[in-house]
Amino acid sequence: MPIAVGMVEVLGHPPALSVADVMVKAARVTLVGYERVSGARLTIIVRGDVSEVQIAVAAGVDAAKRIPADNPKETTLYLSSTVIPRPDSNLEAIFETMCLQYGEGWERFFA
Numbered sequence: 001m002p003i004a005v006g007m008v009e010v011l012g013h014p015p016a017l018s019v020a021d022v023m024v025k026a027a028r029v030t031l032v033g034y035e036r037v038s039g040a041r042l043t044i045i046v047r048g049d050v051s052e053v054q055i056a057v058a059a060g061v062d063a064a065k066r067i068p069a070d071n072p073k074e075t076t077l078y079l080s081s082t083v084i085p086r087p088d089s090n091l092e093a094i095f096e097t098m099c100l101q102y103g104e105g106w107e108r109f110f111a
Helices: 013-026 050-066 089-094 106-110
Strands: 003-011 029-038 041-049 078-085
Touching (some): 013 029, 029 050
Antiparallel strands (some): 003 041, 003 078
């Protein structure tokens, strides 16, 4: 079972929280964390089975596009997304937030 990484980039903390919630509810993925890209740009990162990550990213993109933008300059809070099936271990060594590390009590999320 190949492990993939999926990312959705949005503008603002409330949309990031909403997208992360939708992603973990839509598919059997693990929320690894988020990266602040610059200013209010945030990238939500999930890991899991390739097919599950694809479903989660699609759901996250859909959720981000439905959130209305308050600023008239922006039409959407969704910026970009990607799915990387079986990322090379070199990537995980460089980008620590892409690592899938389990802490205590993680078993309850896989029940």
